[in-house]
Amino acid sequence: MxxxxxxxxxxxxxxxxxxxxxxxxxxxxxxxxxxxxxxxxxxxxxxxxxxxxxxxxxxxxxxxxxxxxxxxxxxxxxxxxxxxxMDLNLLDLSELPSVSFPVAAILASSLLASLISLLNQCNIPFWFDSLNLIHLIPSLSSTLSWSSTFHLIEHLHVLGLALYVAFPLLLIIVGLILLLAIIGPIVLCL
Structure with a gap:
């Protein structure tokens, strides 16, 4: 052999x-x-x-x-x-030139432009008429609950469909809220 x-x-x-x-x-x-x-x-x-x-x-x-x-x-x-x-005084931030604001503005505008282009490419109504997005997927809208679809396809697949297909705008909003929760304490400590 x-x-x-x-x-x-x-x-x-x-x-x-x-x-x-x-x-x-x-x-x-x-x-x-x-x-x-x-x-x-x-x-x-x-x-x-x-x-x-x-x-x-x-x-x-x-x-x-x-x-x-x-x-x-x-x-x-x-x-x-x-x-x-921690008190890390490696360098004094007040002595640095204020270069970060234009860079942050450019990055934020490019992120916003890519987000808008991504939303325009999807067949999702812009700034939804209602937040009941389950009707966008006909196979999932016919079911009464998410648990009834668990035996048909994998659990992780159902979770992915729920997050990324049925509720994409809500996922983006939650991500932005978490981003603000991370950036907020940094701004408060400076």
Whole structure:
């Protein structure tokens, strides 16, 4: 019996299956030995990212996405508040020229333009007539509840349909509210 030689994708997958646990271990050691708490948090984020990548490679994609959303998201917020509470006087912000406002205005306008073009490409009524968006998907509007569709398609697929297809504007609004919740404390501390 001859063994079938794996292709390049399989070699890359096997290499990553060996590399990611090693990187997670090295990052975990740096979390413990880091003198600077900011570097410790960055290495902790590295641990969670490598573990998430490993879980995705072995086929546990939902658990990998959960690691990314919950742990990396929560640690990033924790990192933000730790930086805010620390007295890091590395440079005085009042002495810097005010170059950030035009850059921020350009970035905000480009983000707004891309968001408007994205909404125009979708077949979604602009600034909806009503927020009952379930009627945009005929197969989902015929069901009485989301739980009745769980046995037909995968749970994650139903969640994705609910978030990204049935309620895209609400998802964007929630994302902007969370962005404001992150930026607000930074502005208050400056």
């Amino acid at each position: 001859s063994k079938k030689l794996p292709n390049n994708v399989t070699y890359l997958r096997l290499f990553l299956l060996e590399l990611l646990p090693f990187l997670a271990l090295v990052s975990a050691i740096f979390v413990i030995t880091a003198d600077n708490p900011i570097l410790g948090v960055l290495f902790l984020i590295g641990v969670f990212l490598t573990v998430s990548g490993y879980l995705a490679l072995i086929g546990l994609t939902f658990l990998a996405l959960t690691y990314l959303i919950i742990y990396v998201g929560a640690i990033a917020i924790l990192f933000l508040f730790v930086v805010m509470m």
